[in-house]
Structures are given as C-alpha cells and as structure tokens.
Amino acid sequence: MTIQDLRNLDREEVLGWLGLELKDSTGARLAKTLGVLTAGVLAGGCIALLLAPKAGNELRDDLRERLRQMGETNGARRGHKDRSSAGSPA
Numbered sequence: 001m002t003i004q005d006l007r008n009l010d011r012e013e014v015l016g017w018l019g020l021e022l023k024d025s026t027g028a029r030l031a032k033t034l035g036v037l038t039a040g041v042l043a044g045g046c047i048a049l050l051l052a053p054k055a056g057n058e059l060r061d062d063l064r065e066r067l068r069q070m071g072e073t074n075g076a077r078r079g080h081k082d083r084s085s086a087g088s089p090a
Helices: 003-007 011-017 026-051 056-086
Strands: none
C-alpha cells in the first residue's frame, strides 16, 4: 500500500477496519425528529381540514358553545358540592 493509497482512503473505510462506524450527532437526530414531527402535524392538519364536517366559523361557534355549557355544568356541580359540604363538621 502506497502513501497515495492512504491519502485516497475515506473515513468510513478506516473506521470499518477498526470495527467502528460514524454516528449521527445529537443535532442531526433532533433535526430529523423535528422534520418528521412537522410533516406529521402538517399532514394531520390538511386531512382534518379536508374531512371537517362543518365550515370553520360553524365549528368554532359549536366548540365555543360546548365549552360554555361545560363551564356552566362544572360550576353547577361545584356549587352543589360547596353547599352540601358547608353543613358538615370539619
């Protein structure tokens, strides 16, 4: 093996002879993970928009109404618990 042959070797070959291999850096793994996560969020959002049964304004109004009803229901339950526990000794 000549010096020219040694100069032409790449890292993967040398590491392979030593029984080692290159590993992705933490930044590279993070970039891949964030890329996949972003693609999944975008795909899910597009599918949700395509399959939504109502227009955006109608859906937001329905959600707002349901949240308001849930708040009233939870408030009524809390008021009932407060009144029932007020007469009991501590």
